[in-house]
Amino acid sequence: QLQLVESGGGLVQPGGSLRLSCSSVGSTLDDYAIGWFRQVPGKEREAVSCISSSGGSTNIAHSVKGRFTISRDNAKNTVYLQMNSLKPEDTGVYYCDVLRSPCRPQSPYYGMDYWGKGTLVTVSS
Numbered sequence: 001q002l003q004l005v006e007s008g009g010g011l012v013q014p015g016g017s018l019r020l021s022c023s024s025v026g027s028t029l030d031d032y033a034i035g036w037f038r039q040v041p042g043k044e045r046e047a048v049s050c051i052s053s054s055g056g057s058t059n060i061a062h063s064v065k066g067r068f069t070i071s072r073d074n075a076k077n078t079v080y081l082q083m084n085s086l087k088p089e090d091t092g093v094y095y096c097d098v099l100r101s102p103c104r105p106q107s108p109y110y111g112m113d114y115w116g117k118g119t120l121v122t123v124s125s
Contacts, residue, residue: 002027002114004096009119012086020081020119022096030074033099035109036081038092038121047110048094050103051079059105064090086123093118 008020022034035050049070050059058070067086072079079096095118097111 002098004098004114004116006094006096006116006119009094009121011122011124013125014087014123016086016123017082017084018086018121020083020094020096020121022079022081022116023077028074028077029072029079029098030077033101033103033109034072034079034096035099035103035111036070036079036094036096037111038090038094039118040092045095046092047108049081050099050109052103057103057105059103059107059109083121086121088123091121091123093120 003025005023012018031053033052036048037045038048039045048061049068051070051072055072067084069082095115098114100110100112103109
């Protein structure tokens with residue numbers, strides 16, 4: 001059974017950078033579109049970015065556009081979220097998930113609830 005594993009979070013000052021990684025156990029990710037989501041206590045989980053199985057199509061939320069970049073290396077079975085110019089409002093637990101449908105620009109996307117434990121990102125001075 002597919003299990004997702006997120007890593008790379010941590011404490012960073014405003015303006016700093018982090019790179020999150022999403023890998024898997026039990027099955028490889030190369031056949032799946034993958035999304036990154038984040039959650040802050042008291043708020044609904046927010047879609048941040050997604051990438052198609054080939055990496056040829058991506059979607060990025062307006063709130064992080066120009067600062068975050070999603071990519072994947074199927075040979076390493078890993079999807080990345082490069083986060084630059086981090087802001088305090090980027091703080092949250094970041095999760096990756098397999099998508100129910102293809103990832104297309106400016107189209108909504110939803111995960112299939114293969115959530116891992118997530119990785120905590122804290123942006124604070």
